[in-house]
Amino acid sequence: MAINWFKYSAPTTFYGLAGKLIPWFAIPAVILCGISLYIGFAVAPVDAQQGEFYRIIFIHVPASILSMFLYMIMAGYAALGLIFNTRLSSMMASAMAPTGALFAFISLWTGALWGKPMWGAWWVWDARLTSELILLFLYLGFIALHASIDDPRRADRASALLAIVGSVNVPIIYFSVKWWNTLHQGSTIKFSGTSMHIAMQQAMFTMLAACWMYAIVMTLMRVRSIILERERHTKWVTELPEVQQ
Amino acid sequence: MSLDVWMRENPLTYIWLGSYAVAFLVFAVEVAMVIHKRKITLRQVRLMRDAGGEE
Numbered sequence: 001m002a003i004n005w006f007k008y009s010a011p012t013t014f015y016g017l018a019g020k021l022i023p024w025f026a027i028p029a030v031i032l033c034g035i036s037l038y039i040g041f042a043v044a045p046v047d048a049q050q051g052e053f054y055r056i057i058f059i060h061v062p063a064s065i066l067s068m069f070l071y072m073i074m075a076g077y078a079a080l081g082l083i084f085n086t087r088l089s090s091m092m093a094s095a096m097a098p099t100g101a102l103f104a105f106i107s108l109w110t111g112a113l114w115g116k117p118m119w120g121a122w123w124v125w126d127a128r129l130t131s132e133l134i135l136l137f138l139y140l141g142f143i144a145l146h147a148s149i150d151d152p153r154r155a156d157r158a159s160a161l162l163a164i165v166g167s168v169n170v171p172i173i174y175f176s177v178k179w180w181n182t183l184h185q186g187s188t189i190k191f192s193g194t195s196m197h198i199a200m201q202q203a204m205f206t207m208l209a210a211c212w213m214y215a216i217v218m219t220l221m222r223v224r225s226i227i228l229e230r231e232r233h234t235k236w237v238t239e240l241p242e243v244q245q
Numbered sequence: 246m247s248l249d250v251w252m253r254e255n256p257l258t259y260i261w262l263g264s265y266a267v268a269f270l271v272f273a274v275e276v277a278m279v280i281h282k283r284k285i286t287l288r289q290v291r292l293m294r295d296a297g298g299e300e
Contacts, residue, residue, distance in 0.1 A: 037265075041257075052256035056264045063268070102275055106268045113263040117252055214272065221279045225286045238294045242287060 011088050011227045012236055018220040025220070029213035032206050040203035053117045054200075060110040062208040063103045066215055067135060068170050070100035074142075075167040078160035088223075090156035091230070093163060094146055095223035099215050101139035108132055119183060127176035128184035131169060138166035152230055 008014050040058040047054040074096040081090030111129065112122040123129065142159050149155035177186045188196055196204075231237045252259040 052260065055257075055260050059264055059268050099275065102271055106271060109267060110264045113260070116249075117256075117259075218275060218279060221283065225279070225283045228283075228286045228290055232290045232293055237290060243290050243294065245291075 009086060009088055011091065011231055014088055015224055015227045015240075018224050022217055022220050025213045025216045029210050029217060032210035032213065036203050036206035036210055039199055039206065044199040044203050045197060050118060053114060056110050056114040057200075058203045058207050060107060060114060061204055062211040063110065064107040064132065065208060066211050067100055067104035067107050067132070068173055070096050070103060070215060071135060071139065071163075072167060072170055074100060075163040078156075078163040081156055082160040082164070087230070088227075090153075090160065091223050091226045092219065093160065094156070095219045095226055096215075097139055097142050097146075098222070099218045101136060101143065103211070103215070104132060104136040104139055108136060124183055126183045127180040128173065128182050131173040131176050134169055135166075135173060138162070138169060142166070 008017055036058060040055055044055070046052060074093045077089045077096070078093040080086055081093060108129070111132075115124070116122050142162055145162055146155045146159040149158055176182060177184055188194055189201075194201065228237060228243075237243060
């Protein structure tokens with residue numbers, strides 16, 4: 001049976017689909033988070049050099065990865081909205097920005113918590129840290145710019161430009177540890193393999209999956225509110241069961 | 246006792262309180278804000294419907 005995916009690019013149909021998808025991502029997010037914490041703290045061994053402090057990576061690395069991926073997806077949606085004038089794409093970009101900003105904040109915060117015992121400093125103006133801080137500012141700029149313009153369609157276009165221009169920062173974050181001599185360590189996990197203990201990998205990848213599920217849930221929940229807000233003049237919104245109550 | 250000494254004597258407490266508790270608090274605040282926003286939006290839509298679609 002062929003599914004007409006374009007049907008779900010309309011806010012009218014996507015609203016219902018998003019509502020149905022939320023529990024399918026929310027429940028696995030909680031379960032995977034619990035599994036990750038169990039493996040990370042009860043199974044994974046103590047690191048020979050870093051002791052217990054390395055366990056911060058189980059939240060730090062997934063938060064950092066999510067902050068970068070969410071920005072690229074957000075910029076992609078914003079570009080789609082700008083080029084094809086699709087309403088839902090711009091709504092998705094707006095819905096993703098706060099979650100991406102929070103992941104960037106958690107990445108910086110947990111990085112500082114790790115840096116203090118390992119480097120002896122909460123913060124250094126290292127290329128990786130600084131570019132991640134710029135990513136947080138780009139998210140905040142996107143949110144602030146969107147909120148400062150009353151007309152939603154104009155706000156979408158203006159903030160889309162910022163998102164697209166800002167996306168150049170994401171490869172800079174990723175390659176900063178290769179391009180410059182940074183204090184921040186290079187990638188531990190590469191396509192060629194990794195030296196990490198298997199339990200450490202399991203804890204980290206399980207938390208990464210949990211964070212992905214969480215980000216999807218938050219985006220879907222937020223986009224439903226945005227759709228309701230923007231489509232409030234339409235008949236289909238007033239006929240929704242939750243509005244009828 | 247300085248923070249440097251305390252964190253080295255209690256690394257797991259430092260990790261839990263500093264990283265995981267803060268991260269989960271951030272997630273909880275975000276979830277609460279999104280739920281609150283939905284409630285407010287639904288209330289606005291109902292008010293507009295009751296007012297006959299006029300803002």
